[in-house]
Amino acid sequence: xxxxxxxxxxxxxxxxxxxxxxxxxxxxxxxxxxxxxxxxxxxxxxxxxxxxxxxxxxxxxxxxxxxxxxxxxxxxxxxxxxxxxx
Numbered sequence: 001x002x003x004x005x006x007x008x009x010x011x012x013x014x015x016x017x018x019x020x021x022x023x024x025x026x027x028x029x030x031x032x033x034x035x036x037x038x039x040x041x042x043x044x045x046x047x048x049x050x051x052x053x054x055x056x057x058x059x060x061x062x063x064x065x066x067x068x069x070x071x072x073x074x075x076x077x078x079x080x081x082x083x084x085x086x
Contacts, residue, residue, distance in 0.1 A: 013070045 013019060032052065039045045066074040073080055 009070060 035048065036045070039048050063074070064070065071080065
């Protein structure tokens with residue numbers, strides 16, 4: 001699989017309306033921006049950014065592993081058609 005096809009699959013899965021409801025995505029961003037704003041002037045800001053990045057990548061790769069590259073449903077994610085491009 002080429003890199004471009006792989007990135008397209010990732011984008012289809014990430015923006016699939018069945019993967020997460022819009023209200024949940026919005027809530028995640030509000031919380032992340034709120035915590036970032038609260039920590040902006042503290043020495044913990046960069047720890048927060050690095051920790052969030054590390055946690056996000058860990059969860060992403062864990063889900064890819066459990067769903068075998070978005071080809072099988074697993075625990076709350078069942079939009080296999082998004083990965084196929086349907």
